[in-house]
Amino acid sequence: MELQTQFVDVIIPQAIPGLLTYRVPRSTEFPVKIGQRVVVPLGKSKLLAGIIRHVHTSAPRKYEAKYLESILDENPVINEQQLLLWEWIASYYCCTLGEVMNAALPSGLKLSSETKFALNIDFEDQPWSTKEETVINAMRARGRMTVQDVSEVLELKNVMPILRDLIKKGVINSEEEIREKFKPKLVEYLKLGPIANTDEKLQIVFAELEKRKAQKQSDALMVFLRLSEWDQGRNAEVERLKLQKEQIVSGTVSAMIDKQIFELHTKEIGRLPQHLMASDKPKALSEAQQNALNSIESLWKEKDVCLLHGVTSSGKTEIYAALIEKALAENKQVLFLLPEIALTTQIIHRLRKFFGKRVGVYHSGYSDNERTEVWQKVLSNIPGECDVILGARSALFLPFTRLGLIIVDEEHEHSFKQHDPAPRYHARDTALWLARQTNANVLLGSATPAIESFWNATQNRYGLVTLSERYGAMELPEVVLCDLRIDIKAKTLKNNFSAKLFEEMKTAVEAGEQVILFQNRRGYSPLWECQTCGWIPTCTRCDVSLTYHKQAALLKCHYCGYSTPPVVSCQACGSRDMKMLGFGTEKIEEDLAEFLPDVKVQRMDLDTTRSKSSYQKIISDFEGGYTSILVGTQMVTKGLDFDNVSLVGILNADKMMNYPDFRSIERSFQIMTQVAGRAGRKKKRGRVLIQTYNPEHWLLDMVIKGDYNAFYEKEIKERYQFSYPPFMRLMKITIKHKEENVAERAATAISKLLQPQLTDRILGPEKPYIPRINNYYLQQFLIRLDKKAESAELKHRIIEQIRDVLMTTEFKQVRLSVDVDPV
Numbered sequence: 001m002e003l004q005t006q007f008v009d010v011i012i013p014q015a016i017p018g019l020l021t022y023r024v025p026r027s028t029e030f031p032v033k034i035g036q037r038v039v040v041p042l043g044k045s046k047l048l049a050g051i052i053r054h055v056h057t058s059a060p061r062k063y064e065a066k067y068l069e070s071i072l073d074e075n076p077v078i079n080e081q082q083l084l085l086w087e088w089i090a091s092y093y094c095c096t097l098g099e100v101m102n103a104a105l106p107s108g109l110k111l112s113s114e115t116k117f118a119l120n121i122d123f124e125d126q127p128w129s130t131k132e133e134t135v136i137n138a139m140r141a142r143g144r145m146t147v148q149d150v151s152e153v154l155e156l157k158n159v160m161p162i163l164r165d166l167i168k169k170g171v172i173n174s175e176e177e178i179r180e181k182f183k184p185k186l187v188e189y190l191k192l193g194p195i196a197n198t199d200e201k202l203q204i205v206f207a208e209l210e211k212r213k214a215q216k217q218s219d220a221l222m223v224f225l226r227l228s229e230w231d232q233g234r235n236a237e238v239e240r241l242k243l244q245k246e247q248i249v250s251g252t253v254s255a256m257i258d259k260q261i262f263e264l265h266t267k268e269i270g271r272l273p274q275h276l277m278a279s280d281k282p283k284a285l286s287e288a289q290q291n292a293l294n295s296i297e298s299l300w301k302e303k304d305v306c307l308l309h310g311v312t313s314s315g316k317t318e319i320y321a322a323l324i325e326k327a328l329a330e331n332k333q334v335l336f337l338l339p340e341i342a343l344t345t346q347i348i349h350r351l352r353k354f355f356g357k358r359v360g361v362y363h364s365g366y367s368d369n370e371r372t373e374v375w376q377k378v379l380s381n382i383p384g385e386c387d388v389i390l391g392a393r394s395a396l397f398l399p400f401t402r403l404g405l406i407i408v409d410e411e412h413e414h415s416f417k418q419h420d421p422a423p424r425y426h427a428r429d430t431a432l433w434l435a436r437q438t439n440a441n442v443l444l445g446s447a448t449p450a451i452e453s454f455w456n457a458t459q460n461r462y463g464l465v466t467l468s469e470r471y472g473a474m475e476l477p478e479v480v481l482c483d484l485r486i487d488i489k490a491k492t493l494k495n496n497f498s499a500k501l502f503e504e505m506k507t508a509v510e511a512g513e514q515v516i517l518f519q520n521r522r523g524y525s526p527l528w529e530c531q532t533c534g535w536i537p538t539c540t541r542c543d544v545s546l547t548y549h550k551q552a553a554l555l556k557c558h559y560c561g562y563s564t565p566p567v568v569s570c571q572a573c574g575s576r577d578m579k580m581l582g583f584g585t586e587k588i589e590e591d592l593a594e595f596l597p598d599v600k601v602q603r604m605d606l607d608t609t610r611s612k613s614s615y616q617k618i619i620s621d622f623e624g625g626y627t628s629i630l631v632g633t634q635m636v637t638k639g640l641d642f643d644n645v646s647l648v649g650i651l652n653a654d655k656m657m658n659y660p661d662f663r664s665i666e667r668s669f670q671i672m673t674q675v676a677g678r679a680g681r682k683k684k685r686g687r688v689l690i691q692t693y694n695p696e697h698w699l700l701d702m703v704i705k706g707d708y709n710a711f712y713e714k715e716i717k718e719r720y721q722f723s724y725p726p727f728m729r730l731m732k733i734t735i736k737h738k739e740e741n742v743a744e745r746a747a748t749a750i751s752k753l754l755q756p757q758l759t760d761r762i763l764g765p766e767k768p769y770i771p772r773i774n775n776y777y778l779q780q781f782l783i784r785l786d787k788k789a790e791s792a793e794l795k796h797r798i799i800e801q802i803r804d805v806l807m808t809t810e811f812k813q814v815r816l817s818v819d820v821d822p823v
Contacts, residue, residue, distance in 0.1 A: 035076025108372030299463030310467030312677020332404025360386030393427030
């Protein structure tokens with residue numbers, strides 16, 4: 001009986017609309033399975049690594065299927081549940097499966113490829129064309145060459161016909177270098193060799209070394225015996241690098257290996273912490289916490305999702321730990337999502353005290369190899385290792401098979417939303433879908449829930465549990481407003497500190513207490529302005545002013561990364577009277593060094609936390625009392641727990657409240673309430689000072705009272721009045737082009753197409769708040785969609801219609817960006 005030819009549909013890591021079908025060679029090393037990685041040809045010369053989605057026997061109708069080049073995995077690295085999640089994200093967030101694949105896979109499981117060509121040693125000499133001879137001579141001189149190399153030598157764009165002819169004639173071979181990015185960590189170990197592996201043999205070796213006056217080798221052997229705690233009959237070994245750190249030079253070790261005193265062998269060592277043992281049990285819950293825990297478990301019998309609305313420092317983490325403990329007892333996996341890498345530093349330490357090596361960490365602050373190792377541990381599904389995954393939004397993509405609980409801490413945070421590139425997914429909402437598919441329970445936790453989440457709870461779609469008291473009966477902090485108008489009039493403003501804030505900072509530090517200062521802008525100064533004509537240095541690629549970073553001595557654009565040395569004179573009128581306006585975290589840090597020179601100050605923002613260890617150091621220094629004042633951006637507002645903070649200062653509340661976005665009031669309430677919650681968490685009631693030019697603003701009154709419910713009632717009425725979420729879904733369409741008039745014409749054409757069918761549900765086109773970014777001019781539409789099943793079909797129909805417009809010759813270079821549920 002003749003075997004049927006197999007075909008596979010493959011997800012390609014590129015933004016192409018569908019799957020590509022390939023023929024499976026009958027000589028494949030492994031049987032093909034869904035979820036395996038395969039190397040496939042694309043176009044004339046490119047090879048890519050894709051993921052098998054379907055296996056079947058139907059050849060494609062519209063093109064002839066190419067053969068798979070190779071199968072990379074004996075067993076799948078992606079399971080069916082993950083592939084279903086990818087497909088849902090691609091559908092809901094209007095992107096391609098290839099874009100989801102790029103976001104989902106850790107870099108260590110992706111492949112890099114580059115076609116190279118080399119001369120065949122045995123090729124027969126024959127008449128060559130001039131171009132062929134040029135290529136052969138170049139390869140003789142250079143060795144292997146890429147397509148780009150050949151193109152440069154021949155000064156031709158399309159060199160593939162020449163290369164194909166040379167391959168057919170047997171002159172050159174093509175090699176596709178597909179390199180696995182993940183490499184196991186290998187460590188060299190030493191053990192005693194055959195001439196020294198017993199006590200009797202060791203005595204002979206020492207005598208021989210003494211006779212030859214080989215003192216360095218004798219010392220090395222003594223150090224080895226000490227480090228290995230030598231005991232005859234036990235296979236003692238020492239890491240080679242550890243031995244060399246004891247002042248034993250590499251040459252001495254190599255000589256002893258040659259003499260068979262030592263034997264060298266290599267072991268694969270994991271990059272994850274190896275000796276993490278649970279050292280504590282979760283704290284006993286207070287009565288309020290126990291009641292909350294009981295309510296959550298009761299509500300889960302009726303609903304899969306529960307919202308835990310607990311004021312800051314109410315002990316939500318202890319409730320999380322109790323729920324994790326129960327899930328692990330039932331042999332289930334737990335996913336613990338946090339919005340910021342900075343938050344993981346403290347929570348990792350706390351959870352590992354309870355659960356040891358069962359806690360794995362997965363976020364972009366870890367190396368590619370570390371993340372790949374976590375992926376493989378989860379994929380191997382061995383109970384006891386990485387059963388609790390703690391991470392940022394990308395942790396959703398791990399290959400769970402026993403997922404029983406998802407905790408989304410600080411669920412209100414807009415950092416859970418991916419902005420660029422696609423897929424522009426929201427981790428909280430994606431977690432809800434994943435939980436439904438895996439029958440897992442979800443707990444959303446926040447002191448200031450998102451309007452949408454709280455509305456779902458009030459509509460009985462989620463369970464709602466409230467913790468209204470701080471743990472240990474600690475009082476919520478006292479919130480005080482500092483009217484900057486009074487300080488300006490009285491001339492008591494010390495740079496950017498009101499007199500009241502400065503005095504209270506000084507008092508707190510002198511009492512051995514700590515202070516957190518929040519300013520939601522990094523850098524030194526956001527504006528330089530000519531005092532003669534008003535000229536402001538702006539980015540050459542974006543329509544934004546450049547921010548001055550004093551430590552780097554550069555003016556930087558926070559959108560495209562452009563930087564330039566500081567200007568000394570106005571480029572419009574030539575005046576040298578340039579003044580810095582506004583202030584960022586770097587300026588605050590400098591002011592504190594001037595006014596409080598003996599006080600240790602540290603800054604936590606994007607500029608000071610670019611590595612995973614930098615978070616740990618800053619937080620450890622503050623926890624240990626080495627730092628007295630911590631200055632930071634939003635990083636300091638999110639869930640950090642410090643015992644000795646008595647004072648929090650919010651330096652510029654007005655900037656947040658007046659940002660032109662319908663969510664700005666919600667975000668302002670959340671940020672101010674969250675950062676206020678860092679004060680007075682353990683010892684005494686804390687104080688929060690908010691600097692403002694508008695102390696009469698209604699929102700500040702609600703922050704002072706800590707009244708989330710009153711804030712929610714006012715905000716939800718406005719959302720209903722203007723048809724904003726949660727009453728409608730939003731979809732933001734952005735088109736961009738390097739020529740402003742082309743972007744405007746494309747926007748007009750799209751508007752003419754969509755306006756008749758959407759009427760009052762489409763806003764725009766209009767220029768966004770920043771109309772040009774990275775040399776692209778932007779035009780935006782905001783589309784309101786009903787929260788009904790048919791809106792999904794409408795959403796995709798709208799995008800297809802827009803793509804049809806952009807396929808015309810005039811608009812072929814216009815780029816399209818779709819953001820479903822923008823935040």
